[in-house]
Amino acid sequence: MAEIIFWSLSVIAVIFAFMVILSKSPVRSAISLIGVLLAFAGLYLILDSEFIAGIQILIYIGGITVLYMFVISMMRFKKINIETQFTKQWLVAIVSALAFLAEVVYFALKGKEFFKVGNHSKLVTANGLGTIENVGKVLYGKYVLPFEIATVLLLAAIIGTVLLAKREKEKM
Amino acid sequence: MEFLLVVVVKIVIILAFISLGVAYLTYLERKVIGHMQVRLGPMRVGWHGLLQPIADGLKLVIKEDIIPTQSDKLMFILAPVICFLHAFLVYTFIPFDGPKGFWGYGGYISDVNVGLLFIVAIASVGVVGIILGGWASNSKYPLLGSLRSVAQLVSYEVAMGLAIMGPILLAGSLSMVDIVKAQEKMGVWFFVPQIVAFIIYFICGVAETNRAPFDLPEAESELVGGYHTEYSGFRFALYFLAEYANMITVSAIAATVFLGGWLMPFPSILGPYLSFIPGFVWFALKVFFFLFVYLWIRATFPRYRFDQLMAIGWKILLPLAIANLLVTSFIILYLKM
Amino acid sequence: MDEVKNINKTNFAEEFVDATEELVLNMGPQHPSTHGVLRVILKLHHEKVVDLDCDIGYLHRGVEKISETLSYKLAAPYMDRLDYISAVSNNLAYIETIEKLAGVEVPKKAQYIRVILTELARISSHLLWLATHALDIGAMTVFLYCFREREEILNIFEMVTGARLTTNAFRIGGLPQDVPEGFEKAVKDFCEILPGRISEYEALLTKNRIWLARTKNVGVISPEDAIAIGLTGPSLRGSGVKWDLRKAHPYESYNEFEFDIPTGENGDTYDRYLVRLEEMRQARRIILQAIDGIPEGDFTAKVPKVLKPPKGEVYHSIEAPKGELGFYVISDGSTKPYRVKIKGPSFYNLQALKKMCLGHYVADVVAIIGTLDIVLGEIDR
């Protein structure tokens, strides 16, 4: 049962991911992105990580994607002209994509040697990797320093944005 | 297998009940506001206009379905569906009655240990439907309406989330059922110790559902109809139903988190006499109370302006919610020590 | 203004609109809060108004041209259709102008009844203003409360004239007939209930935080600017100019009644609201004085059936509910006026819209249109 759900969710996620890249309208891309994120939330759920799934929906869909759409609807594109590109960026893109694919395949085959999953299995089986207690303990225990650094970074980003926006306003 | 059957039956019952409730909420609104405004409200269809919502629904279904030629058709069709879907999905996690309610089958569809989080998360996805509708219409009033709406919902979600953190701390759980049980155990409903959070929550809830005095996204005197200006027929009805379903959701959460859900008031005094009343009746009464307050507010207050609304959200409600959260956690910490 | 002109031609959908810069929004002529068929073209930066242009004329019926082809008496009913919310005032202004031109003396009794009816019309107009203004700002209950009282006034009009909206209440020289029995009682009954009802509206609005937030410091206009732009009526008095034609140039018998002229201080929407509310109370005061003092006598003067005023020209204006309503009539000695010019207060008041709106939000535009109390029938004529 869990396997069927896993595979169908994965397929949905991949299809939506392709739609994100391929659709011509930015809003459709954003909607497809929501599909990807929802599929991921489903994947978290079968890992017994309800909290992470909820946060995924709340932050990524309810927050970030909505902000994307906010910005997109502010800029009303008529249509994005699909023109032949002369910068040859697609070459670089294909090369890097192939490299990434090779990497993924390699780790999928040989990954177990690098990441010893067995060590973490206790957490998964006990009461879920992503329950609130576990996330809280890990976040405020082992990783408190990186967490605090990340928050400071975000704060700095917020202040920076406000400052930039304000300066622009003064110019007007 | 029996488990699956029970769940399906519950889904059908609750869906039917909520759909009917939403339809009759429109009737209630027209009647209540009508009487507040010294008029009668609907009187023609059925006894005292009781069949009015059904007539309205029929009318909306058979109306011409207009899709603006310059719109993004797929998105235009999808937007109200997203809105509607998420408004109704939320009811999965709302306990209408206790675990022993519904004749022993449990008065809810599912009790997830992060139920409240899921409700908030799913409700936040509904915004996508609104902004999508405004954008896909390719018209200026809907666009302005949807931009307003998103800004408003995102800002009030923050204060709302922080406000319900207080009761969560008191209950020690995100499960809706556990929160009610914690209130039963504590012997006092959470709106007493968390009165600040309660008020913040309800104000934010009114704003979240785009209702007066925060009905700016659809302020008919400024933006004609806001994000659903271009919608007609059943697509409009979906938006409409979603809005009213959201009203019931907000009321239901308030009833569960702050007013003890399916619990009876003053069980020590009233318990012996009123124990025959099932829990979902109490729950429905509490929800009704909040819905009535909604309508009362609508009949009384003028509408805020957009910048004032944002100022209230960010400058008053948010700091207040944070302060409430801090105080609550310090008190809990102190009591535990 | 070039952009404004162009919006007729460009198709919004094909145009690349960067909403982060400026957005041209077309408000009306079909819009819930433009009070008729006013079209306002707004240029917005986010939600702030950067530029604004009024497009009027959707209700232009050519009343001035029509009245050149009709006799003096026959043109009168057309004037009711200008400011259809206070038809009585329009009628009075026109009739008085003709009376002034032809030199007709109106008997005292007719004057008193005219005063009562016009003051009732003032209350009715202000009630409708309050109703729609409050509805624009979102207070929908006040709307229905005001209509309840307006209904009473319309009943009185129906009793006296037989019509409710476009009453054609007066004739040159006086009244078409004496007031019916029960008129005094109906008016007194209405005056009895009015103060309580006004305090009911005030309970809902005057100290309401949201109402204050929406109306205070919105659409501020200084007295100098107000005079320069030609504001009259309550909109001018809201800025603190104590000027009322009923006191400055008394017509009918207004010099025999005691009443105050309420004025505002800040010239904002809230002050204009208070001024109009107080005006309703003052109008009631005038009505009560007049109804007690109706003198005996004729209800009309003797006027020849075919009225041929002497050659000449006359401008006469009265204090209509919305401001100075004036008629400029030229007679060439024949049975028809040579030229009739209507100076409607709304036409001039609406000019102030641009000045009052710039820098405010879209929502304020709605409030300011409401506070100017315009009627498109009078603007477009």
Add this chain to the structure above:
Amino acid sequence: MAEEKNKNDSLEKGKAPRKPPKKEEVNLYEEIKDFDTFTKVKEKFADIVLDGKRIREQHIFYIKNENILDFFKYLRDEEKYDMLADLTAIDYPDREKRFAILYNIYSFKKLERLLVRMDIADGEEVETVSEIWPSANWPEREVYDMFGIKFKNHPDLRRILLPEDWKTHPLRKDFDVKNRDQDWMERHLGIREDVNSGEVK
């Protein structure tokens, strides 16, 4: 017509009301006496101010279309006529100077109204007074719309009540239903009207 018939009826029945005094003989226009502003203005702007009359307690000045801005500025600043209550035009097709423009100004200080009348010929341009009284903006547009009189230096001289692409000027005396803008009606309303029979096609 109807009235004339009525009159005849009442004459026949012998119940004719006493004949109204011959109105034609009544002259409403009186000479101005003791009006301070008039004497001052007459002195200061002798070449502009042609005449002054008094009709039913109302003063009217007659001026020439020359240098009117100075004249009005003087009225506003020195004589405190601070509001332009109305501005309109009158069409006299038979006269040599076809149009008359009427300024209706008011003083809040003196509580006094003043009408200023100025005759102009067809095609003659008038200096705008919207610099002096901003309220003149729309009325001047209306006069342009209705009479086709152009105002020099007007900030925004467009049609105001009629559509922008309308051609005729309806308040001129020679305008009637027959010569309204048929092309416009056809273009915008899809109506083609036969001018003589009144048939709509």
